[in-house]
Amino acid sequence: MRMPLLALLAKEPAHGYELKILLEQIFGEAYPSPNIGQIYVTLQRLERDGLVRSQDVVQRTRPNKRVYELTDAGREALAAWVDRPSEGPRIRDDFFMKLALSPLAGDTDRLALINRQRRDYLNQIRGLTTLAAQTGPGIARLLIEGALLHLQADLDWLERCQEELV
Amino acid sequence: MTGPSPPASAPGGPAVLLRASNVTKTFRADGGPVSAVRGVDLTLRAGEFAAIMGPSGSGKSTLLHLLGGLERPTSGEIWLDGRRVDGLSQAKWAVLRRRHIGFVFQFFNLVSNMTVADNVELAALMGGASKRQAAERCAELLAELGLSDKAGAAPARLSGGEQQRVALARALANRPSLLLADEPTGNLDSSGSQSVLRLLTRAHAEGQAILLVTHDARVASAAERVISLFDGMVADDAALRAPHRPAAARAAKAVPAVLRLHG
Numbered sequence: 306m307r308m309p310l311l312a313l314l315a316k317e318p319a320h321g322y323e324l325k326i327l328l329e330q331i332f333g334e335a336y337p338s339p340n341i342g343q344i345y346v347t348l349q350r351l352e353r354d355g356l357v358r359s360q361d362v363v364q365r366t367r368p369n370k371r372v373y374e375l376t377d378a379g380r381e382a383l384a385a386w387v388d389r390p391s392e393g394p395r396i397r398d399d400f401f402m403k404l405a406l407s408p409l410a411g412d413t414d415r416l417a418l419i420n421r422q423r424r425d426y427l428n429q430i431r432g433l434t435t436l437a438a439q440t441g442p443g444i445a446r447l448l449i450e451g452a453l454l455h456l457q458a459d460l461d462w463l464e465r466c467q468e469e470l471v
Numbered sequence: 472m473t474g475p476s477p478p479a480s481a482p483g484g485p486a487v488l489l490r491a492s493n494v495t496k497t498f499r500a501d502g503g504p505v506s507a508v509r510g511v512d513l514t515l516r517a518g519e520f521a522a523i524m525g526p527s528g529s530g531k532s533t534l535l536h537l538l539g540g541l542e543r544p545t546s547g548e549i550w551l552d553g554r555r556v557d558g559l560s561q562a563k564w565a566v567l568r569r570r571h572i573g574f575v576f577q578f579f580n581l582v583s584n585m586t587v588a589d590n591v592e593l594a595a596l597m598g599g600a601s602k603r604q605a606a607e608r609c610a611e612l613l614a615e616l617g618l619s620d621k622a623g624a625a626p627a628r629l630s631g632g633e634q635q636r637v638a639l640a641r642a643l644a645n646r647p648s649l650l651l652a653d654e655p656t657g658n659l660d661s662s663g664s665q666s667v668l669r670l671l672t673r674a675h676a677e678g679q680a681i682l683l684v685t686h687d688a689r690v691a692s693a694a695e696r697v698i699s700l701f702d703g704m705v706a707d708d709a710a711l712r713a714p715h716r717p718a719a720a721r722a723a724k725a726v727p728a729v730l731r732l733h734g
Binding site: 416420423424426427428430431432434453456457460464465467468 | 699
């Protein structure tokens with residue numbers, strides 16, 4: 306959440322609620338709606354770390370709003386984030402941990418585990434495919450298409466796990 | 472289940488259209504017999520749309536061929552529309568396929584020296600339609616598929632996606648009670664897959680029963696049910712949830728003009 310907020314503030318100062326709306330607008334329905342409380346907490350931490358600064362803007366008919374802007378340090382942190390390669394293959398996969406370790410907890414029905422997960426993936430794919438059809442071209446649809454491709458790979462991987470472990 | 476439901480003759484829903492009971496298929500190979508299908512039980516009701524998934528070699532295509540009469544099972548029973556069909560002769564199966572089953576192959580199998588329209592019309596004619604009915608049905612299907620302007624073309628002049636849509640039109644030409652499709656998007660790019668998927672979804676909404684084999688999760692997720700095949704056996708048979716329709720509310724929220732992003 307930190308870096309996306311810095312990126313949005315790089316364009317112009319904004320208050321917390323505007324940032325929430327912007328994230329929703331850019332990333333669309335598939336993106337989990339950011340919690341406003343989490344946004345405020347993140348902004349406070351960014352300020353504590355010197356990456357943003359804020360000031361209260363007086364509004365006549367409403368409570369004051371706190372407007373945040375990027376500092377030079379924030380701009381540098383943002384540039385470093387953009388330049389850094391992102392995390393590659395998903396080595397820490399929660400489901401795989403369950404599959405690998407469940408026999409230790411006495412649960413040895415790995416096929417049931419795999420089937421349950423497969424149903425969940427298929428339902429996610431069904432929901433996202435419907436969403437993709439309702440979403441115009443652009444960032445939000447690319448996000449959905451990416452999620453779908455990952456889910457297809459997850460299904461293929463489940464088959465491999467089933468071949469090997471069941 | 473969407474689409475009109477025929478009168479129920481079995482408890483809990485529409486009539487059973489297809490039933491496979493303990494079906495097996497063993498091929499003779501150099502290294503000894505190979506069991507491709509090992510005791511599959513499967514029921515498809517009228518108007519139902521189910522997908523069969525599974526790794527390559529899991530027996531998906533063999534199972535579909537058995538259900539469409541392209542191969543004969545080693546043991547087990549297959550019932551179509553209340554009639555036992557696993558022991559039928561090739562000739563009787565051919566009649567059954569012409570009238571009751573549409574089959575879509577992975578590699579289209581269009582007749583190359585006939586026009587697109589003739590490929591589709593022939594299927595309708597063989598299903599018992601009059602010449603005029605066949606022409607009308609063909610025109611209707613090609614229009615629905617956005618292929619009206621290709622009616623007079625040779626299949627080879629069409630893209631892969633277009634050929635697969637023609638193959639689908641041909642399979643639907645005789646209004647089959649069951650559509651069987653083997654990897655219907657297997658050789659298509661993403662937009663070709665999309666158009667095939669749209670057509671399948673629409674046919675299903677109009678009450679078409681569909682059983683297809685696919686490894687494409689997006690195609691499978693259009694079905695209401697996914698059967699996972701593994702080592703020639705059913706590992707799971709899962710009903711999918713109705714797709715979630717998010718409220719359009721979020722998009723309608725106003726964004727302060729100063730903050731609107733461009734590009």
